Amino acid sequence: MRRRRVTVTDVAARARVSRQTVSNALNRPEIVRPATLARVRQAVAELGYRPMPAARQLRSGRARAIAFAMSVQPLPGTGVTDRFLHELTAAAQHREHRVLLFAAGSDAEDIDEYEELLTSSVVDSFVLADTRHGDRRTAWLAEHGARFATFGRPWGVPSAAHTWVDVDGAAGTHAAVEHLAARGHRRIGFIGWPEGSGVGDDRRSGWARGLAVLDVAPDGLHRAVEDTPTDGMDAARSLVAEGATALVCASDTLALGAWNLARSTDVAVVGFDDTVVARAVGLSSVAQPLREAAARIVDALLGEADGPQHVLLTPTLVERSSSTAAGPER
Numbered sequence: 001m002r003r004r005r006v007t008v009t010d011v012a013a014r015a016r017v018s019r020q021t022v023s024n025a026l027n028r029p030e031i032v033r034p035a036t037l038a039r040v041r042q043a044v045a046e047l048g049y050r051p052m053p054a055a056r057q058l059r060s061g062r063a064r065a066i067a068f069a070m071s072v073q074p075l076p077g078t079g080v081t082d083r084f085l086h087e088l089t090a091a092a093q094h095r096e097h098r099v100l101l102f103a104a105g106s107d108a109e110d111i112d113e114y115e116e117l118l119t120s121s122v123v124d125s126f127v128l129a130d131t132r133h134g135d136r137r138t139a140w141l142a143e144h145g146a147r148f149a150t151f152g153r154p155w156g157v158p159s160a161a162h163t164w165v166d167v168d169g170a171a172g173t174h175a176a177v178e179h180l181a182a183r184g185h186r187r188i189g190f191i192g193w194p195e196g197s198g199v200g201d202d203r204r205s206g207w208a209r210g211l212a213v214l215d216v217a218p219d220g221l222h223r224a225v226e227d228t229p230t231d232g233m234d235a236a237r238s239l240v241a242e243g244a245t246a247l248v249c250a251s252d253t254l255a256l257g258a259w260n261l262a263r264s265t266d267v268a269v270v271g272f273d274d275t276v277v278a279r280a281v282g283l284s285s286v287a288q289p290l291r292e293a294a295a296r297i298v299d300a301l302l303g304e305a306d307g308p309q310h311v312l313l314t315p316t317l318v319e320r321s322s323s324t325a326a327g328p329e330r
Contacts, residue, residue, distance in 0.1 A: 006047045006050075007112045007116050008023065008049075008115060008116060008119045009115055010047055010049070011040065011043045011044055014046065015040045015043040016039070017036060017039065017040060019119060021036065021040065022040055023119050023120075026044075063122055063124050064096060064097045064098065064124065065098045065100045065122065065123045065124060066088070066097055066098070066099050066100065066123060066125050066298075066301065067099075067102065067114075067123040067125070067126045067127070068085060068099050068102075068126075068127045068128075068129075069103070069110055069113070070102070070104060071104045079252075079273065080288060080290070081129050081130065083290050084290045084293065084294060085099070087290045087293070087294035087295075088127060088294040090294070091291075091294045091295045091297075092298055097124075097302070099127075100122065100123055107135070107136040107137055108136075114137070114140065114141060115144075118144065118146060125146070125147040125149075126146060126147070126148035127148065127149055127150070127151060127297055127301070128141075128148065128150045129150070129151045129152060130152065131150050131151075131152030131153060131154060131155060131164075132197070132198060133155045133156045133196065133198060134156070135154065135155075138150060138154060138160065138162060141162075142161070142162060148162060148301075149162065149164060149165065149297045149300050149309075150163070150164045150165075151164075151165055151294075151297060152164065153198065155198030156198075161308055162308055163297070163309045163310070164309075165296045165300075165309070165311040166293075166311070166312055166313070167288045167289065167313050167314075167315050168312050168313065169199055169206060169272070169286075169315070170203065170205045170206030171206060171315065172203065172206060172286035172315040172317065173204070173205075173210065173248050173250075174206040174207070174213075175206075175210075175286065175317045176207075176248045176272075176284075177206075177207055177211060177214070177248060178210060178213075179317055179319065180270065180323060180327070181210075181214050181327075183268065183323070183324075183325070183327055184326050185245050185246035185328075186214070186245075186327065187219070187221065187243050187246070187327075188207070188211065188216070188245075188246045188247070189221035189222060189236075189239035189242075189244035189246070189247045190204055190218075190222040190223070190247070190249075190250075191222070191223050191225065191232055191236065191247060191248075191249045191254045191255075191258060192204045192207075193225070193226070193227060194224045195224065199250075200224075203250045204250070207222070207248050219242075221239055221242060222239075223235035223238060225254070227250075227253050227254060228254075229253060229254070229256050229257035230257060231254065231257065232249060232253065232254035232256065233257035233258060234257075235254070236257065236261045236267070236269075237261055245266070245268070245325075245327050245328060246270075246323070246327060247262065247267060247268070247269045249269065249270065249272060250272055251271065251272050252271035252272060252273045252274070252275040252277065252278045254271070255270065255271025255272070255278070255285065255322075256271070256278070256281070256283065259271075259322050262322075263322075266325045266326075268284075268322065268323040268327070269283065269322045269323060270283075270284045270285065270286070270322070270323050271285040271286070271322075273287075273288065274286065274318055278320075283320055283322045284318060284320045284322045284323035285317075285318055286315045286316070286317050287318050289313050289314075289315065292313060293313060296313075
């Protein structure tokens with residue numbers, strides 16, 4: 001378990017002063033009363049607080065840096081986050097900005113980092129990914145007047161007043177269903193994640209909507225599993241046994257497991273995220289416009305957008321050999 005970092009808030013509580021007073025004591029000690037300065041310095045020593053070394057040199061101007069938290073836990077879509085980070089870094093660099101990374105943990109740990117970065121003026125703005133229901137991070141940043149944007153919708157808060165850019169996962173899985181139906185499939189199953197994931201629920205809804213347009217009942221042909229190839233294979237085996245002739249998956253990780261089983265049959269498989277591995281093995285997949293997403297976020301953060309932006313981008317289905325098998329009604 002990652003050790004919690006001592007923050008400015010901790011120092012302020014120990015010294016019985018405000019966070020701003022701590023910041024002044026660290027960066028402009030000449031304006032702080034001697035007795036107060038002594039208490040802050042004592043608290044710093046007792047807690048072992050270490051201010052960021054770049055803070056003082058950046059106080060005279062903008063930091064020209066964007067903070068981004070990288071998850072230390074394996075999450076669905078982590079590979080996509082890595083690729084998004086690459087595009088975000090390139091977009092920021094094109095605008096003479098840099099991306100500052102820190103390890104994400106719990107919401108509380110992330111908020112501690114945000115507070116530290118805001119107090120020390122090391123960054124100008126924040127980008128958040130892996131948004132979720134009840135996201136405390138966005139609420140905290142909004143309450144503290146921070147400039148930020150999210151790669152992902154504010155699930156459950158449609159009227160959120162911050163910039164977000166997301167990819168329409170439902171449109172992607174709907175397109176996958178249409179593609180498979182055009183090849184004669186009607187028994188189209190779905191392999192996704194347990195309910196509660198905004199991204200996963202969105203992608204499942206697109207599959208259900210695609211079947212509804214075809215006037216085809218789902219017939220229970222869906223499974224919710226963890227995001228591993230093994231779970232994808234087990235779910236595929238179960239769905240094929242129930243008569244599925246094609247499978248739409250919430251991720252390429254699940255689709256790779258399904259394709260490992262399906263390649264020995266005539267079952268077609270479509271994944272989501274268009275990873276490097278998907279391209280290598282011939283897996284059809286839904287590609288996200290990550291470069292555009294990153295560029296839109298950077299433009300919004302650097303002030304070229306008029307007010308908070310809410311952008312939903314359309315993904316693209318990339319057809320490969322895994323979905324060429326014709327259905328029984330072809």
